Amino acid sequence: MHKYKGSSKLMLQPENTEELSQILKYCNSRCLAVVPQGGNTGLVGGSVPVFDEVIINTRRMNSIISFDKVSGVLVCEAGCILENLISFLDKQGFIMPLDLGAKGSCQIGGNVSTNAGGLRLVRYGSLHGTVLGLEVVLANGDVMDMLGTLRKDNTGYDLKHLFIGSEGSLGIITKVSILTPPKLSSVNIAFLACQDYISCQKLLFEAKRRLGEILSAFEFLDSRAMNLVLNHLDGVRNPLPSSIYNFYVLIETTGSNESSDKEKLEAFLVHAMESGLVSDGALAQDLNQASSFWHIREGIPEALMKAGAVYKYDLSLPVEKMYDLVEEMRIRLGAEANVVGYGHLGDGNLHLNVSTPQYDDAVRFVFLLHKSKNGPTVLLLIIIRTPQQILAQIEPFVYEWTSRHHGSISAEHGLGLMKAEKIYYSKSAGTVQLMASIKKLLDPSGILNPYKVIPQSLLS
Numbered sequence: 001m002h003k004y005k006g007s008s009k010l011m012l013q014p015e016n017t018e019e020l021s022q023i024l025k026y027c028n029s030r031c032l033a034v035v036p037q038g039g040n041t042g043l044v045g046g047s048v049p050v051f052d053e054v055i056i057n058t059r060r061m062n063s064i065i066s067f068d069k070v071s072g073v074l075v076c077e078a079g080c081i082l083e084n085l086i087s088f089l090d091k092q093g094f095i096m097p098l099d100l101g102a103k104g105s106c107q108i109g110g111n112v113s114t115n116a117g118g119l120r121l122v123r124y125g126s127l128h129g130t131v132l133g134l135e136v137v138l139a140n141g142d143v144m145d146m147l148g149t150l151r152k153d154n155t156g157y158d159l160k161h162l163f164i165g166s167e168g169s170l171g172i173i174t175k176v177s178i179l180t181p182p183k184l185s186s187v188n189i190a191f192l193a194c195q196d197y198i199s200c201q202k203l204l205f206e207a208k209r210r211l212g213e214i215l216s217a218f219e220f221l222d223s224r225a226m227n228l229v230l231n232h233l234d235g236v237r238n239p240l241p242s243s244i245y246n247f248y249v250l251i252e253t254t255g256s257n258e259s260s261d262k263e264k265l266e267a268f269l270v271h272a273m274e275s276g277l278v279s280d281g282a283l284a285q286d287l288n289q290a291s292s293f294w295h296i297r298e299g300i301p302e303a304l305m306k307a308g309a310v311y312k313y314d315l316s317l318p319v320e321k322m323y324d325l326v327e328e329m330r331i332r333l334g335a336e337a338n339v340v341g342y343g344h345l346g347d348g349n350l351h352l353n354v355s356t357p358q359y360d361d362a363v364r365f366v367f368l369l370h371k372s373k374n375g376p377t378v379l380l381l382i383i384i385r386t387p388q389q390i391l392a393q394i395e396p397f398v399y400e401w402t403s404r405h406h407g408s409i410s411a412e413h414g415l416g417l418m419k420a421e422k423i424y425y426s427k428s429a430g431t432v433q434l435m436a437s438i439k440k441l442l443d444p445s446g447i448l449n450p451y452k453v454i455p456q457s458l459l460s
């Protein structure tokens with residue numbers, strides 16, 4: 001995003017848990033801060049060294065340890081790239097329970113550490129449900145073996161949950177055991193157009209009722225997101241070119257009976273058309289078309305990046321209120337910025353993105369030729385730092401709005417560096433205090449991913 005600039009003299013790439021444990025033991029004894037890093041695709045600066053932290057990158061820990069076809073439990077090292085796991089499972093007739101646009105680079109350890117949501121959470125649930133076990137190295141180098149493969153285990157506190165979503169602030173995940181669903185034979189994808197947001201909402205309500213157990217994704221994008229993709233990504237075509245629509249919805253169904261699944265989806269689409277919820281639509285006829293529909297949705301972050309600077313907000317909000325925020329933001333920012341809305345509507349997760357040509361705290365350099373009365377002509381360099389006008393219009397407004405509507409300021413991307421100090425908008429003071437106590441217990445010297453997740457004032 002060209003937003004976070006790392007600063008580190010050293011990156012270590014351990015090959016196994018033992019090496020990683022030795023590294024942490026050493027760093028802890030010397031009070032050397034470290035930043036755990038997976039695929040570095042995170043969107044909140046969590047994997048970026050802020051001052052001089054030692055980067056511990058898990059990319060070399062990338063073996064698949066075991067896969068059990070009966071239970072569907074996959075055990076692998078943290079550095080496995082998500083897409084490689086998806087390909088491995090595909091050959092076994094299974095799928096990963098999570099999928100996201102960054103799958104080509106992000107690692108399963110990074111996914112678990114951020115509790116990544118992604119495109120199919122509506123069907124398979126969060127990683128808190130599908131991750132069965134973890135191996136974690138604590139700040140002092142101790143290896144915690146919690147790598148269970150059982151679905152049910154109520155022996156005391158289920159401590160693995162502390163590490164799911166803790167963004168590398170409590171320990172470094174080295175191995176993951178995860179429940180994977182079987183790959184089902186019939187997948188259908190529809191790309192639909194709606195004229196207004198209320199129709200998108202009603203469509204979601206109907207999809208849940210009429211598609212039920214076969215619904216595997218319900219994503220939406222507004223016309224501005226669509227235009228960005230069409231303008232900035234090569235080879236993308238609008239599947240519904242006959243008119244301009246305000247909203248687009250991508251619906252995927254996954255089931256085991258081709259004819260009945262298709263029948264169900266078609267009946268749903270007929271109902272949606274007849275009741276006026278959907279203005280136009282296309283059903284993917286083959287795998288190529290299906291992936292071209294997905295490419296539009298998954299390509300939005302890349303298109304935004306190509307368009308210039310982007311202020312990203314990842315919010316959980318009541319579905320009925322969600323798009324009001326996008327509209328209010330447009331009124332606040334006027335023509336200065338392109339305010340874009342898209343996201344995982346099925347999960348109540350809005351991605352509100354504000355796109356501008358450049359970050360407004362950018363430094364501008366102006367060169368002037370200055371001729372003094374008797375002296376020589378000199379070249380003057382003037383450095384202008386523009387006030388953060390756009391950012392000041394967005395924040396704290398966006399966080400206050402979200403808090404007022406009982407939402408979350410981080411639905412799935414985490415807090416990282418960007419939102420560590422904003423945690424109070426979504427969590428009570430007592431809860432944050434308890435989090436800080438847990439952090440101090442597990443990492444008394446504060447070496448693990450400092451400046452992230454928890455406000456600094458509670459840790460110093």
Ligand code: FAD
Nearest residue numbers: 038039040041042046101107109110111116117118168173
């Ligand atoms: P990194 O970026 O390297 O690290 C993320 C955080 O986890 C950091 O705080 C880091 O310190 C910590 N960490 C990494 N590895 C470990 C480890 N082994 N142990 C402990 N801590 C660790 N996110 C979603 O939730 N849903 C989406 O749909 C989604 N789509 C995306 C699409 C694109 C195009 C991009 C660029 C990003 C997207 N993201 C999404 C955000 C990002 O991909 C996820 O947060 C991902 O899970 C991060 O994985 P990573 O390996 O790149 O982690």
Ligand code: MLT
Nearest residue numbers: 101297298300301343351
């Ligand atoms: C997405 O859903 O596309 C991701 O979370 C990334 C983003 O919001 O940009």
Ligand code: ZN
Nearest residue numbers: 118344351412
């Ligand atoms: Zn997302």
